[in-house]
Amino acid sequence: MKKKTASRKDIKRTPRPAEVTIDTVAEAAGVSTATVSRFFNAPQRLTQRTTLRVQTAVNDLGYVPNLLAGGLSxxxxxxxxxxxxxxxxxxxxxxxxxxxxxxxxxxxxxxxxxxxxxxxxxxxxxxxxxxxxxxxxxxxxxxxxxxxxxxxxxxxxxxxxxxxxxxxxxxxxxxFSHEAVGRAVGMHATKTGRRKVLVVSAAGVRAVARRHGFAKVLLEQGFPEPSVTSFAASTTYGNGRSAVAAHLDAGGRPELVVCSSDWAAHGALDELRHRGIRVPRDIAVIGFGDSDFASELNPSLTSVKIDGxxxxxxxxxxxxxxxxxxxxxxxxxxxxxxxxxxxxx
Amino acid sequence: MKKKTASRKDIKRTPRPAEVTIDTVAEAAGVSTATVSRFFNAPQRLTQRTTLRVQTAVNDLGYVPNLLAGGLSxxxxxxxxxxxxxxxxxxxxxxxxxxxxxxxxxxxxxxxxxxxxxxxxxxxxxxxxxxxxxxxxxxxxxxxxxxxxxxxxxxxxxxxxxxxxxxxxxxxxxxFSHEAVGRAVGMHATKTGRRKVLVVSAAGVRAVARRHGFAKVLLEQGFPEPSVTSFAASTTYGNGRSAVAAHLDAGGRPELVVCSSDWAAHGALDELRHRGIRVPRDIAVIGFGDSDFASELNPSLTSVKIDGxxxxxxxxxxxxxxxxxxxxxxxxxxxxxxxxxxxxx
DNA sequence: GGCGGCAGTGCAAGCGCTTACAGTGGGTGC
DNA sequence: GCACCCACTGTAAGCGCTTGCACTGCCGCC
Known part of the structure; x- marks a missing residue:
């Protein structure tokens, strides 16, 4: 649909609050906008004298380039x-x-x-x-x-x-492969001969992949299927504590607790100590993530280190x-x- | 500097890889760009029929509006x-x-x-x-x-x-006022009569403000100036442990340890337990932040809760x-x- | 039947940069 | 002395949107 339209040259629109733009700076420095742009993006292309003039104008005006415009362009x-x-x-x-x-x-x-x-x-x-x-x-x-x-x-x-x-x-x-992590932990578990395992795990795909790798190795080695306590989001200190507490209260007697985070492992550790259960003599605990505190706990925490x-x-x-x-x-x-x-x- | 320049209309520049733009969508939908814009920003202004046509074009083309351009505009x-x-x-x-x-x-x-x-x-x-x-x-x-x-x-x-x-x-x-937090902790400390205090603190301005508020109250109540162990960045579990360990090894016998984070407090707690020192009977511990684990520790951790x-x-x-x-x-x-x-x- | 009102849509001027090309002027080689 | 180069700097056309106004057509009302 074509329609005749008056020239817009003379139409006044409510202007938006003025901003210090590259034009302002260019004018103040007595150079073109291209030069100001180069001052920021390719300073080596300008002579010292030009650089100085632009620098002065930029400082005086407190100009901060609009990265939206730059990015669009x-x-x-x-x-x-x-x-x-x-x-x-x-x-x-x-x-x-x-x-x-x-x-x-x-x-x-x-x-x-x-x-x-x-x-x-x-x-x-x-x-x-x-x-x-x-x-x-x-x-x-x-x-x-x-x-x-x-x-x-x-x-x-x-x-x-x-x-x-x-x-x-x-x-x-x-x-890295979460499945491989699970297998590595599984190998370690079977090597130490701990047959009865409680896994405290988040429900996310990666935690589940680790759990599967772990369980696979256990089954391959003739170990029983581990018990699992699963949490919707990433596992916390509290999750670890309560999962262990619930498991023990329900009559579980694991020899190893594998957690999907060091936080949970830490909670597990504290719950076990609280109950007078010796770690690792009675029950071993393994975490994931190798958080900064893992090496400082008592006993120090076995964990899987990922170099984030x-x-x-x-x-x-x-x-x-x-x-x-x-x-x-x-x-x-x-x-x-x-x-x-x-x-x- | 004016100079005569050839018309640019016919100059070919290396074009940047084409993007699906609002124009593409407008053409496909048989509407103007303004209408497409309104589809995203003021959908209630379009008739159902127009909405449908734009929607179809958007879907067909997989159009995602460029927010840089929108923001600039x-x-x-x-x-x-x-x-x-x-x-x-x-x-x-x-x-x-x-x-x-x-x-x-x-x-x-x-x-x-x-x-x-x-x-x-x-x-x-x-x-x-x-x-x-x-x-x-x-x-x-x-x-x-x-x-x-x-x-x-x-x-x-x-x-x-x-x-x-x-x-x-x-x-x-x-x-909130960090100084006030310090004072509140100080009031609590003086009320419980614990005179000898170790403060494990970060060096940042807010942690220092808390420390000052704390020390001020202690001095006002005639208590001695607390000892301070300071760390450059935010305090960790390890910081708490080592600060307490170092202080005790150096012959310090505090009745209260105040930490600038729950992590440090947790470390302090573990170090004290490790040494067979009873908390709070022999030494009390206070943290800051009320982290999720604070209530689950043994003993549970006194802390300052901020509703982040x-x-x-x-x-x-x-x-x-x-x-x-x-x-x-x-x-x-x-x-x-x-x-x-x-x-x- | 004419007219005002209004809802829906289009037009096109920017938004503040970057950059392909085009000048300009001084230095160099012969 | 002149043609070339090269290093700097300028010109101006976009980048892909938003939005103030203008325009159209339809409805309801007198």
Whole structure:
């Protein structure tokens, strides 16, 4: 539908509150906007004299470049999205911290997408994240719904799945096999001959994968199926305590308690001590995560160490390579894990 | 400098990889871009028929609106910045989580600015955050350098200082008085008559404020000055253990150990038990933060409860009010705290 | 039958940057 | 002395949205 329209040149609209823009600075410095832009993005291209003039104008005006405009124009947002279930007690925080630390000086920021303890908000969060056109997306512990997965792929945003080794990766992967962790713990358990096991586990897919790997080894070695107490979200100190208490009260007499987090293991340890049960003589305890306190407990806690910081470093390196337009041949990195055997068993 | 330039109409530039834009959708749906925009931002303004056509086009094309462009155009980014020292073991995570949770369904995302355990990166991070033009900035535990403070004010971005009650606020405040917390703990200590105190404390300004409030009350009541063991960053389980161990080994015989975190208190508790010292009979222990495990320890831990979630809720409410253009009269909210006295003293 | 009102939609001017290309001027080689 | 280069700097066309106004057509009312 065509219609004749008056010229807009002379139409007054309510203007939005003026902002100090690159034009303001350019005028003040007596240069073009391109030069001001270069001052921030390619300073080595300017003469010292020009640099000084722009610097002065920037300081005088207190100019802070609008990264939205810059990002829109350059198609580089300097934004990395971190997709995790929750930020509270997150085992992934070391990874995020490392990514932020190693990329901050290049001007990157991390934007969070919290998908909820059970991925309730995964789809909504991912859509909104894709809308922000980050230069990279780090997925940790969140399950990506199919619809979002398709959009993620279509978006062509570099994506890294971490803390796992998915069988059908979206793009890049930096992680380890939870199944293998479970098997390693299982091997250790069978080696020490502890037949009756209580597993205190979260219900998430990774915790379940570890549990399966663990149980598999036990069964293969002719050990009985372990008892399982499962919790909806990630396991806490309180979960560990109450799970052990309930199990014992119900007449369970385990020789080993395997927990899906060090917190839970810590709670288990305290509950056992509280009941006068010796660790590891009567019952051994194994955690997961090798938290900072694991080595300081009494007895010190046997646990599985994951190098979350290394995952962050590798992920950051991947993203920087992509940012420089390099192709990455080996897109899957297994950072492995380490079973650290300490006093608790 | 004017110069004659050829018309650019016919100049070919290397085009950037095409993106599905609002124009693509508009064409596919047979409507204008304005209508597509309204489909996302004011759906109630469209007829059902139009809505359907746009919806179909959006689905077919897998269109995800570019929020950078939208933000630039509307001057609303739907981005909230959270400025905190570190994401690992952060006491502020409950606040951030709550802000994200309560604002996510309105399309907001949280972008992080990690200033470092001792605010090393505060200035750089704040500048980059201001550049992203968030709709709000939540400051928690970070000390804002003067230069950044000036730019923050000039930016006119709604800013909320949390977890403290600054004497000269930047804008809005949702917090409590650390000095008052210290005094409350001090009152409790003097009431129980424990004269010799060891304080295990972080070196940050808020922990120091609590320590001062605490010491002040002790001195006022004629108690001796407490001993202090100080740690650079936030205090850990290991810090608590080693501080207590070192103090006792050096011949200290405190009647009360006050820690600047529940982690440290937990470590202190374990160290005392390890040495066969009874809590609270011989030595009492007090923490800070009322972590989830505080009530589950043996003995349960006396601690100071801060409602971090409430801080998040109030902050989110403030931001939404501002977003709707409302003026806020009472810009300072004291959420208070609660000394929870449990078994440890 | 004419008219005002109104709901729905379109037009097109920005939002504040980046960057491909185009000038400009001084230095260099012959 | 002149042609070339090269290092800097400027010009201006977008980047993909939002939104103030304008326009259209339909309804209800007198």
């Amino acid at each position: 350059s198609a580089r947002t300097q934004l990395i999205a971190a997709v995790i279930p929750t930020i509270t007690n997150s085992i992934f925080s070391s990874t995020i911290q490392e990514i932020s630390d190693s990329l901050a000086e290049r001007g990157y920021n991390v934007v969070l997408a919290l998908t909820g303890p059970n991925d309730e908000h995964a789809e909504r969060q991912l859509l909104s994240i894709i809308g922000r056109r980050p230069d990279g997306i780090i997925l940790s512990g969140a399950v990506v719904p199919n619809n979002a997965r398709a959009k993620l792929i279509a978006s062509a945003i570099p994506t890294i799945e971490t803390w796992d080794l998915p069988s059908d990766p979206i793009d890049m992967v930096v992680g 910081k290394a995952i962050g470093q590798q992920s950051a390196a991947f993203l920087m390579k992509r940012a420089q337009g390099q192709k990455i041949k080996e897109r899957i990195v297994d950072v492995g894990f380490e079973l650290i055997i300490r006093g608790s068993g | 509307s001057a609303r980014t739907q981005l909230i910045a959270a400025v905190i020292p570190t994401i690992t073991n952060s006491i502020f995570s409950s606040t951030i989580q709550e802000i994200s949770d309560s604002l996510a369904e309105r399309g907001y995302n949280v972008v992080l600015a990690l200033t470092g355990p001792n605010d090393e990166h505060a200035e750089r991070q704040l500048l980059s955050i201001i550049g992203r033009r968030p709709d709000g900035i939540i400051l928690s535990g970070a000390v804002v350098p003067n230069n950044a403070r000036a730019k923050l004010i000039a930016s006119a971005i709604p800013t909320i200082e949390t977890w403290d009650l600054p004497s000269d606020p930047i804008d809005m405040v949702v917090g 979630k409430a801080i998040g809720q109030q902050s989110a409410a403030f931001l939404m009010k501002r977003a709707q253009g409302q003026k806020i009269k009472e810009r300072i909210v004291d959420v208070g705290f609660e000394l929870i006295i449990r078994g440890s003293g």
